Amino acid sequence: MQHSEMNYVKKALPSNLRSIGLLLLIAGIILGLVAYFIDQPRAMFNYLISYMFLISIGVGSLFLISLEYVANADWSVPLRRVIEHLAAIIPLLFILVLPLFFSIHDLFHWSHPEAVSEDKILQGKAPYLNATFFIIRSIAAIVIWSLFYFFISRNSLKQDETKDQKLTKTNIKLSAAFIPFFAVTITVSAIDWMMSLEPHWFSTIFGVYFFAGTVVASLAAVTLFVVKLKEKEYLHPKVTNDHLFSLGALMFAFVNFWAYIAFSQYLLIWYADLPEETFWFLHRWEGSWTVFSIALIVMHFIVPYAVLLAQPAKMDMKKLKFISIWLLAAHLLDLFWLVMPNMSVHAHGYVFSWIDLVFPVFIVGFVILVFYYRANKTNLLPSGDPKLNRALDFHI
Amino acid sequence: MTIDYSKELPTVEGRLSISQIEELVAKPLDSKPDKKFFMALSISGGFLMIGAICLLLSFYYGIGLWGNNQPVGWGFDIVNFVFWVGIGHAGTLISAILFLLRQKWRTGIARFAEAMTIFAVMCAGLFPAIHTGRPWLDGYLLPYPNQHSLWVNFTSPLIWDVFAVSTYFTVSLVFWYVGLIPDFASLRDRTVSKIRKTVYSILSLGWRHSNRHWLHYEKAYLLLAGFATPLVLSVHTIVSFDFAVSILPGWHTTIFPPYFVAGAIFSGFAMVVTVLIFVRKIFDLQNIITMDHLEKMNKVILATGLMVGYAYGMEFFIAWYSGVQAEQFVFINRAFGPYAWAYWIMVSCNVIFPQLFWFRKIRRSIPLMLIIVILVNVGMWFERFVITVTSLHRDFLPSSWGYYIPTLYDVGILMGSFGLFFTLVILFTKTIPVVSISEVKAVTDGAQPSHHGGSHA
Numbered sequence: 001m002q003h004s005e006m007n008y009v010k011k012a013l014p015s016n017l018r019s020i021g022l023l024l025l026i027a028g029i030i031l032g033l034v035a036y037f038i039d040q041p042r043a044m045f046n047y048l049i050s051y052m053f054l055i056s057i058g059v060g061s062l063f064l065i066s067l068e069y070v071a072n073a074d075w076s077v078p079l080r081r082v083i084e085h086l087a088a089i090i091p092l093l094f095i096l097v098l099p100l101f102f103s104i105h106d107l108f109h110w111s112h113p114e115a116v117s118e119d120k121i122l123q124g125k126a127p128y129l130n131a132t133f134f135i136i137r138s139i140a141a142i143v144i145w146s147l148f149y150f151f152i153s154r155n156s157l158k159q160d161e162t163k164d165q166k167l168t169k170t171n172i173k174l175s176a177a178f179i180p181f182f183a184v185t186i187t188v189s190a191i192d193w194m195m196s197l198e199p200h201w202f203s204t205i206f207g208v209y210f211f212a213g214t215v216v217a218s219l220a221a222v223t224l225f226v227v228k229l230k231e232k233e234y235l236h237p238k239v240t241n242d243h244l245f246s247l248g249a250l251m252f253a254f255v256n257f258w259a260y261i262a263f264s265q266y267l268l269i270w271y272a273d274l275p276e277e278t279f280w281f282l283h284r285w286e287g288s289w290t291v292f293s294i295a296l297i298v299m300h301f302i303v304p305y306a307v308l309l310a311q312p313a314k315m316d317m318k319k320l321k322f323i324s325i326w327l328l329a330a331h332l333l334d335l336f337w338l339v340m341p342n343m344s345v346h347a348h349g350y351v352f353s354w355i356d357l358v359f360p361v362f363i364v365g366f367v368i369l370v371f372y373y374r375a376n377k378t379n380l381l382p383s384g385d386p387k388l389n390r391a392l393d394f395h396i
Numbered sequence: 397m398t399i400d401y402s403k404e405l406p407t408v409e410g411r412l413s414i415s416q417i418e419e420l421v422a423k424p425l426d427s428k429p430d431k432k433f434f435m436a437l438s439i440s441g442g443f444l445m446i447g448a449i450c451l452l453l454s455f456y457y458g459i460g461l462w463g464n465n466q467p468v469g470w471g472f473d474i475v476n477f478v479f480w481v482g483i484g485h486a487g488t489l490i491s492a493i494l495f496l497l498r499q500k501w502r503t504g505i506a507r508f509a510e511a512m513t514i515f516a517v518m519c520a521g522l523f524p525a526i527h528t529g530r531p532w533l534d535g536y537l538l539p540y541p542n543q544h545s546l547w548v549n550f551t552s553p554l555i556w557d558v559f560a561v562s563t564y565f566t567v568s569l570v571f572w573y574v575g576l577i578p579d580f581a582s583l584r585d586r587t588v589s590k591i592r593k594t595v596y597s598i599l600s601l602g603w604r605h606s607n608r609h610w611l612h613y614e615k616a617y618l619l620l621a622g623f624a625t626p627l628v629l630s631v632h633t634i635v636s637f638d639f640a641v642s643i644l645p646g647w648h649t650t651i652f653p654p655y656f657v658a659g660a661i662f663s664g665f666a667m668v669v670t671v672l673i674f675v676r677k678i679f680d681l682q683n684i685i686t687m688d689h690l691e692k693m694n695k696v697i698l699a700t701g702l703m704v705g706y707a708y709g710m711e712f713f714i715a716w717y718s719g720v721q722a723e724q725f726v727f728i729n730r731a732f733g734p735y736a737w738a739y740w741i742m743v744s745c746n747v748i749f750p751q752l753f754w755f756r757k758i759r760r761s762i763p764l765m766l767i768i769v770i771l772v773n774v775g776m777w778f779e780r781f782v783i784t785v786t787s788l789h790r791d792f793l794p795s796s797w798g799y800y801i802p803t804l805y806d807v808g809i810l811m812g813s814f815g816l817f818f819t820l821v822i823l824f825t826k827t828i829p830v831v832s833i834s835e836v837k838a839v840t841d842g843a844q845p846s847h848h849g850g851s852h853a
Contacts, residue, residue, distance in 0.1 A: 072401075074404075120719075121719040124719045125717060125719060128717060165398070165399075165400070165401055165402075168401045169399070169401075176754075179699075179702075180702055183702070183706055184706075187706075187710070191717075200719075202714050202717055202718040203650045203714070204649045204650050204651035204707075204710045204711055204714045205650040205651040205653075205654065206650075207710065208651065208654055249496075256626070260629065260633075260653070260654075261653075261654065264633065264650065264652075264653040264654070265650045267637075267641075268637070268640050268641060268648070268649075268650045268652070268653075269650065271641040272640075272641060272642065272643045272648050273643075274643055274648070276718075276720065386400070386401035386402040387401050387402065389402060390402065390403075390404065396498070
């Protein structure tokens, strides 16, 4: 296949990718439904984790796109379409969120009027933590993400044909406007869907904590797709190790950032030792939750730190593939660790169930399918982007 | 205005040749200081003297001369300390983090910003040393085996500060010096004075601009940048721990570490812009410290200002959300209590005015940006004032409520710290190249191999 900046020819993704995605998605949905009829709350807690995970990848990807525009970065331009395809998850969140709205009662203690009537603190929070306002906030967040996704990706696609530089300018403006909205919505999502599961607990850094995980997860997903596509020669041949290095370096940076934020939160709460804050961590140190807490540090920080530290590792396709899958798993563990201990079954330690293994199948299938359909409709290279030539010439 | 995104913006404007760059940067070092230089030096020296006198009197009579009282045990000393450490964050951020992010525009401003970092950290170091009240005993801050078996309290963030700030200072200094070596060599090669030649020869450590030297240099610079990056973040993180590990409402909140770091970068950049506006004018460096560079720094100020605003909002929201009465009281008291004036100065200078930087015209207008960055400096000083004083001045029991008013000695010492800072800055401009000659040369058109030629091709 002849590639050049000027006449880029599209290559269709293999159709077995669709079959794999479809198979996993259907298997995930069926198993999820079975789980739902066996153990409704457990299934919904797991579904919540999946939902947050898809927010991480979808909305995190949109953040990465806007970062490219705002920073006027060039190296990431030939990879941007991959990121846009992942951001295509965003509009589907409208559908994905619906089952959660019907299970607010299963998930959130504050949604029980009888619990609130006995609890002075929850009464104080009621103006914020009530089902109506909760649903409004969740939908508003998805609307904001979708609008920005729609316009930014539309302009990017349009540029393939028109090669109009004005579209870059418009997208820079949209991206700059998106970032403050992103900061607020991602925080509200973190507080609403995860922090309020334990409605008595509070931490001002919680939004930043979820943000850090979001960026790690979306970078890992992007890296995984980029490496896979490069292996099968779908990317422009001038996408070299130097581009991969930049992805690896960013992952390394955000792994550290996540650890920094997680440590800050832990240290300050541990040091001050105020019972209204410590109980949240103490709960995650009960029984077999200890294993999860330690595993989180090892998986989300120590291993990726060690693997990505050296310069050659950041360019090594094999290592990048391994670590991006690893980090996606780590982010899933992070969400699991945030969400699951709030289920009453797990009050004194983790109780295993096969249900916990079902939902990741659904996530993988879902992401593959979204990517496949979006990718087959559009170019895999933003061929009209004015920065493309610069980007393909990129060397460290 | 239309921008051509297919081309990189030139890092150096005006098509300067390599030798012109060197001439331009080295010019202030070749000439004798003029009248303006001595005028500036005497003003800053005057401020320094005021501070020195206030400090000597404080040592002689004790810190009863200051406004600190019960319950406000931390006053200007801590406010100024945090303020100056914050200022000291831009330099190493520009030289290390922007280096790792491959931001070429950093070359024009890195040297000056790094120098400011070093001077600001020196100013900062002064305050914890004097706030002990008996600075001649500060040696005990260093943990060393002694016959009294007297050790520092390792679990106190105040001692972590000693380690963090001194490590940061050392690494920033080394980083700065490493960057200076090739420039000292260039100066050695061009000077005709014998004394200077000797001095520059010693400082340049036998640098010959050879390929091997550059190879080692670039490796060392990269490693130092990697090493300095976590340090930049750690210093203000630990400063934030001074407050946040306590259980005092208004101090104890988990967002403090990243919030302090963002605030530090915010204030540091504001100070760098404030000074560079004058430097580029006085030393005729408009082609090297270009309007694009200033605009980029203003964008960083806007971004970090938004982060700071996010933290303000978050603290307020969680104070309400937590349902903890004392927490709620502190924040209501901050915004509407006796120190409301300080709080609203802080909010307007740090969150409201920087929003003007959303407009490209304002980002690129020297007078307007000067006003905004000075407001940011003011706002960030008040932020530390608000955090320190308002959290303390109304203790849990209304019988322990008070009001803190700084004395003239407090103000004098603050003025003195500015005097120290600017005296060092002014001396620096006449002794060391204010822009990294070798780094700027490396980013001019045609200096690096490129497919499409330079930006002007």
